[in-house]
Amino acid sequence: MKIGFIGLGIMGKPMAKNLLKAGYDLIVADKFAPAAVEEVAACGATAGASNMDVGAQSDIVITMVPNSPEVKEALFGEDGAAKTMKKGTVVLDCSSINPIASREIAAELEKLGVEMLDAPVSGGEPKAIDGTLAFMVGGKQEIFDRCKDILGSMGSSVVRCGDIGAGNVTKLCNQIIVAVNIAGLAEAMQMGQMCGVEPQKIFDAIKGGLAGSTVMNAKAPMMMDQNFKPGFRINLHIKDLNNVVDAAKTVDAPIPLTQSVLEMMKILHRDGDGACDHSALLKYYQKLTGEVLHH
Ligand code: NAD
Numbered sequence: 589m590k591i592g593f594i595g596l597g598i599m600g601k602p603m604a605k606n607l608l609k610a611g612y613d614l615i616v617a618d619k620f621a622p623a624a625v626e627e628v629a630a631c632g633a634t635a636g637a638s639n640m641d642v643g644a645q646s647d648i649v650i651t652m653v654p655n656s657p658e659v660k661e662a663l664f665g666e667d668g669a670a671k672t673m674k675k676g677t678v679v680l681d682c683s684s685i686n687p688i689a690s691r692e693i694a695a696e697l698e699k700l701g702v703e704m705l706d707a708p709v710s711g712g713e714p715k716a717i718d719g720t721l722a723f724m725v726g727g728k729q730e731i732f733d734r735c736k737d738i739l740g741s742m743g744s745s746v747v748r749c750g751d752i753g754a755g756n757v758t759k760l761c762n763q764i765i766v767a768v769n770i771a772g773l774a775e776a777m778q779m780g781q782m783c784g785v786e787p788q789k790i791f792d793a794i795k796g797g798l799a800g801s802t803v804m805n806a807k808a809p810m811m812m813d814q815n816f817k818p819g820f821r822i823n824l825h826i827k828d829l830n831n832v833v834d835a836a837k838t839v840d841a842p843i844p845l846t847q848s849v850l851e852m853m854k855i856l857h858r859d860g861d862g863a864c865d866h867s868a869l870l871k872y873y874q875k876l877t878g879e880v881l882h883h
Pocket of ligand 1: 682
């Protein structure tokens, strides 16, 4: 069995390396990142000449690109991998995209006799590197059962959430919770400091209680250090929250908290902070108050 991997960015490159470590036969492509292709090829993968080359040579094709336009381009564009896939190929799209787009893409692939799972991840670059990502998967049970071990070689949790699109619905839920959590943390730390309590004391005192969270442990130290190196960029989170807005619209789901944090992120993007880690939501409060959070 040969696995194809398209998109060797921050996430895709370490994920591809973990597939190699698990012993899979891999062919990779990323037309915008030739250095990443060379790096993964040096670890034992075949360097695909193009997405079409990957499609032709693979039984399973993993895509890990930014958003739905790029997934569509990688599969159906001029150099689209789906053009050369044989019947029975399975596409595992690990990109975080709109669940409506996942269903559209799966329907197009079905016409070619190609199956698909949407399998976005949570965990970020460190967990992509150590192979402990959490996969949220949508698609047929039978296809999931066939592909679970492949995903398991890149992650420590692989959960089927329902039919096609369910993985990306779950990922959007994840992104709402993370965004609102970071904004709440920034708001609280800023308010606490302005009321005269040291942010480090606030963090130490509450991290073990109900307010404590993985988000707090990861992002509070970054905020106090004014370290906004990504991690996960504001611009990518804006993409995800825009997908929340689109998905919520189709079912009339109320999302006032998402809308508020999205506005804050858009302001940061306009101010040139889009490439910062999403912990830079703190900057929104710092700009309003003129006060910088410290240790
Ligand atoms: P990235 O921008 O670092 O990498 C994307 C890669 O896709 C790039 O190397 C790009 O050249 C390639 N690409 C784009 N279009 C292509 C095409 N048509 N053919 C071949 N290659 C193409 O992005 P990333 O951070 O690796 O994120 C990928 C996905 O994972 C996104 O949907 C993101 O939201 C999601 N995600 C990212 C993180 C994170 O912390 N970075 C965490 C969880 C999920």
